[in-house]
Amino acid sequence: MTTVVDQAPSRLAPADMARAAGIGLRTRRLRSILSALGIMIGIGAMVAVLGLSESSKSDLLSQLDALGTNMLQVQATSGIGLGPGTLPDEAVAMASRVGPVEIVSSVGSVSGANVYKNDLIPDTQTGGLSVVVADPNLLETLQGMMADGVFLDEASPDFPVTVLGSVTAERLGIRDIETPTVVWLGDEWFAVVGIMDTLALSPDIDRAALVSVAAAESYLDYDGVVGTIYVRVDPSEIDDARNVMPATVNPENPDQVQVTRPSDALEAREAADTALTNLFLGLGAVALLVGGVGIANVMVISVMERRGEIGLRRALGATRRHIAVQFLGESLLLAGIGGVGGVLLGALVTAGYAASQGWDVLIPTVAIVGGMTAALLIGAVAGLYPAMRAARVSPTDALRTL
């Protein structure tokens, strides 16, 4: 008797394995697409969240680089019992005497003056805008840019001219100064000579109409009280400068001086974004999990529907392992398609949103690799049970179905 079996085991080449795994997808396209969609949404969400947070972070870093982190903002403490605090008259002069300080600029507010498009607007409709008295070097201190026109300059200190912050200009509906424009600052018409770009470090100024000290005194009854002092200091000595600032500007009541570093706020915003990013990543993970359950569900149904095919394959010589590998492969393929789709979707969302924000598109490699790995892992886990079930189907039972 010759033994024929030993010399020729059942074999399935890897390429044929892939073909066999793909057959379910080819014959049940809609179902496959829908079940891959769950994974796609999950991965897409995660890649988009990571991509967006990375892009926004890189934008913030370049923004911080451009703005510099060496600016301090000195204000009188306001609070219950203190009222709107004021800084002493000599505060600006004192501040500029601190060693590491490179440039000092002060602003004050004019109580009772508000910003209106014209004199017909009721007094109460201030639009949240204020009139701010600014030094000519404020633009330089804040490292701001002009969107149009020029900043207040010392050559024309006592003309009734004003420079609008970006928000102010937008709220008043003033886009440029091509056509001579005037605004009503409470008591007087002021000509608009410039519009500023958005200032990342001092949003207060964005919501103001700036006038020079001389003009404010001449036309708006400005009392000369300084509200805020902006100083740029040597970056290496910023902490020292920060520590001596309260006692310097207000030696009598140093505790009534508040020194802040606006770039800290931006960094804090980034930290808050990280918390949000983690939340969204968690949501993406939940979507991914639901997608995995969807794939498992579809695969279980597929195994039940395709008992005849399983029986046939066993009759053609497939081993239990070949059957298991085929269904596991199908699950991996579904998840893989979902993963690729998800990465593309996430990249697209990131690119779209980054473009709308003017950011550089940055999708971390870890998001792409991690996304694909997560998808395949989910596919493997989701496919494991259905594959084992398919492998366990007895060929005779499978062939009796119909």
Place this chain on the structure above:
Amino acid sequence: MNRALHLEGVVKTYPGTPPVHALAGVDLSIDDGELVAVVGPSGSGKSTLLHIMGTLDRATSGVVEVAGVDVAELSDRDLSALRAHHIGFVFQQFFLLAGESALDNVADGLLYTGMALGDRRAHASDALSRVGLASRATHMATKLSGGERQRVAIARALVGSPRLVLADEPTGNLDSRTGMDILGLMEDLNLEGTTIVVITHDPTLADRLPRRISMLDGLIVDDRLGVPA
């Protein structure tokens, strides 16, 4: 002449209360080159016999030798290999894969032998010609008529030149005329040397074949060589 198949005292009992004795002691030998019909009413054990001959199921007791190998000694993987290389199946429900062409369905008969796709297709093309369907090679399985589907299934069963082809009610889903065509095809293939066992509940079909085995209640009650009509 070599024996394609040899059964000795084969019993198959399905556990239950009471247990079902699907085969109650079957002795049967089939030589290479035979064309055999197995007939009997429903429940007589025909399908169980086919599954055991095809190594899809194991006997509870008794000896089963297929292509000269005692299958009791073989693991599940070895049985799969035996089926891949030495046994072809034809089913009543055809079991063609819907997403594949006729040619690829036939080529799947060699899928688990490890042969490369190109070679499988070349063999499949020959097999399709032998069943008279060369012109339908590229048609999808779903676009074929019932008779054509069964021809594809037959081509798939014989593409690997197996020692034994087992056909389970191959004409059961076909009208009588198409069924006779299929039977004629199997006779032709047998004349070319293929060993074929056809299971049927149709006595007139069985009467056409050179050897007829009748089953009842899990036993062979009649085994006669007849003169084909």
